Amino acid sequence: MFGDINVVKFWIIVLSLLLFSAVAKAKIVGIPCASCHTMHYSQNGTILQEWGSSGPYKALVINDCIGCHTGTNNGSNTTPYIFSSSAPNYGETGTEAGTNTLAGGNFYWVVNGSSWVTDADRTGHNVEGLANVDQTLGTTPPGGTDLGHQLTCAGKYGCHGDRNIEGDFEALLGAHHADDSVIDGSTVGKSYRFLKGIVGYEDSDWEYQPDAFHHNQYKGVDRASETDINTSTISYLCAECHGDFHNGDDVSFGSWGSPWLRHPTDYDMSHTPSGSEYRQYPGQYGSTGQYSVIAPVASEDVSQPKSTVSFSKDTIVTCISCHRAHGTPYKYILRWNYYGWPVQTSVNGCNACHTAKD
Ligand code: HEC
Ligand code: HEC
Ligand code: HEC
Ligand code: HEC
Numbered sequence: 427m428f429g430d431i432n433v434v435k436f437w438i439i440v441l442s443l444l445l446f447s448a449v450a451k452a453k454i455v456g457i458p459c460a461s462c463h464t465m466h467y468s469q470n471g472t473i474l475q476e477w478g479s480s481g482p483y484k485a486l487v488i489n490d491c492i493g494c495h496t497g498t499n500n501g502s503n504t505t506p507y508i509f510s511s512s513a514p515n516y517g518e519t520g521t522e523a524g525t526n527t528l529a530g531g532n533f534y535w536v537v538n539g540s541s542w543v544t545d546a547d548r549t550g551h552n553v554e555g556l557a558n559v560d561q562t563l564g565t566t567p568p569g570g571t572d573l574g575h576q577l578t579c580a581g582k583y584g585c586h587g588d589r590n591i592e593g594d595f596e597a598l599l600g601a602h603h604a605d606d607s608v609i610d611g612s613t614v615g616k617s618y619r620f621l622k623g624i625v626g627y628e629d630s631d632w633e634y635q636p637d638a639f640h641h642n643q644y645k646g647v648d649r650a651s652e653t654d655i656n657t658s659t660i661s662y663l664c665a666e667c668h669g670d671f672h673n674g675d676d677v678s679f680g681s682w683g684s685p686w687l688r689h690p691t692d693y694d695m696s697h698t699p700s701g702s703e704y705r706q707y708p709g710q711y712g713s714t715g716q717y718s719v720i721a722p723v724a725s726e727d728v729s730q731p732k733s734t735v736s737f738s739k740d741t742i743v744t745c746i747s748c749h750r751a752h753g754t755p756y757k758y759i760l761r762w763n764y765y766g767w768p769v770q771t772s773v774n775g776c777n778a779c780h781t782a783k784d
């Protein structure tokens with residue numbers, strides 16, 4: 427009798443493996459619908475403990491975006507967790523052994539505060555449903571115009587999904603089930619991390635303890651001028667709200683180059699003199715020419731992660747060379763303890779590129 431059950435189990439495993447390989451990189455296959463959906467938001471006359479308590483939710487899911495994406499990453503979780511209810515281990519840069527945050531960081535600190543920063547608001551994007559409205563910035567992104575509404579995960583007031591559509595689920599509908607074996611930015615599902623229009627290479631575990639060989643490969647472009655805009659880069663995503671810091675308002679003075687007025691992004695380090703400090707990237711954080719997850723650089727070609735760089739359209743400075751998108755324990759969502767160096771930390775990612783300034 428138990429033998430029969432084992433045979434059945436065997437075939438279920440074989441069939442689901444086949445299913446997985448047939449649709450190689452397609453999203454969510456072979457997982458029971460019921461682990462994510464509820465048809466009536468009711469079972470045995472009540473709701474299940476594993477469901478969110480403020481439903482029913484749109485698209486008949488069992489929780490909202492934050493609910494499903496709350497947890498502790500351990501390297502084998504199949505849902506990326508971007509909010510943890512107990513303090514995550516960020517280490518110094520969110521990349522070392524023992525850390526358990528992902529590429530975007532974690533919203534823990536903007537909700538609970540951090541030992542490094544007195545004002546919790548500074549440590550992350552104040553997303554609705556998680557954090558209060560930013561007491562200093564309100565709903566206005568520095569370098570941009572007031573959104574008139576608190577930040578949301580997705581849609582018109584958020585980063586993910588279609589930013590022309592209002593509502594987290596409305597803006598994302600279908601994305602979780604979309605085949606994303608090709609990331610071309612044409613739909614939400616086929617965009618880098620459901621950021622509509624943005625492209626890039628997606629690391630399979632969302633940069634859980636990344637290294638030079640295992641990481642996202644961010645899209646950047648080697649721009650010719652401040653107004654030269656490519657809408658598929660990760661810096662352009664940020665610029666959709668923080669535009670002045672990327673294009674259009676005094677990034678460079680006259681020509682596109684040093685001396686700068688604001689830190690350049692979507693600018694390739696190939697434009698620096700061959701003997702300059704930049705050519706030693708990543709300085710003390712790796713051997714020369716190695717990709718650094720401490721201060722990542724973007725590239726025009728994002729077909730695969732690069733372990734080394736050649737200073738030719740693959741050493742592009744991006745907003746997230748210095749910041750993370752969700753949150754970090756540090757001021758202004760910086761990747762490392764910029765304000766703590768050199769007294770409280772020896773790690774200052776600025777030195778990955780400014781190698782002669784350490
Ligand atoms: C791992 C979680 C997960 C599983 C398993 C899952 N879904 Fe979904 N599904 C979602 C989420 C999240 C959404 C809403 C956001 C979106 O559409 O991206 C969704 C949206 C949908 C939608 C509306 C959008 C669309 O694509 O038309 C349908 C229909 C749907 N799911 C059906 C199913 C069915 C049927 C199954 C089982 C065969 C299933 N889902 C399994 C997470 C899941
Ligand atoms: C029912 C649970 C559930 C809900 C609700 C849900 N997600 Fe997800 N989400 C998942 C799972 C599971 C994955 C991993 C699936 C995968 O990447 O194959 C995922 C993956 C993602 C990813 C990463 C995609 C990638 O390219 O790796 C993003 C971004 C995301 N979700 C955003 C959202 C947003 C925004 C919402 C709210 C509109 C939302 N999710 C609602 C379960 C959920
Ligand atoms: C949908 C609009 C939007 C997008 C896209 C966006 N931001 Fe923001 N950002 C805001 C708003 C609004 C604030 C101010 C309120 C807050 O911090 O929540 C802000 C604040 C910030 C701050 C200051 C944090 C603080 O509180 O002092 C940084 C740093 C930042 N954003 C970086 C980024 C980066 C990097 C990206 C791209 C990965 C990005 N933002 C994308 C809207 C956006
Ligand atoms: C990913 C590489 C990278 C990182 C990380 C980085 N920079 Fe830069 N930085 C550059 C490049 C490239 C330039 C432009 C150099 C040029 O055009 O000659 C630049 C320009 C500058 C300039 C203006 C120089 C000028 O000639 O006008 C300053 C100041 C500066 N960076 C400071 C910093 C600080 C402080 C940090 C850390 C918060 C930092 N940078 C992090 C690559 C980087």
Ligand code: HEC
Nearest residue numbers: 568661664665668671672689691743744745747748758764
């Ligand atoms: C070279 C590292 C670096 C890069 C690249 C970078 N930032 Fe920053 N950012 C910083 C630092 C450091 C601060 C702290 C304030 C300062 O030094 O001006 C900061 C502050 C901010 C703030 C808060 C400003 C305020 O008024 O409180 C926002 C918003 C921001 N950055 C967004 C961006 C966006 C968007 C991009 C890309 C277009 C970007 N940053 C690129 C290092 C960087």
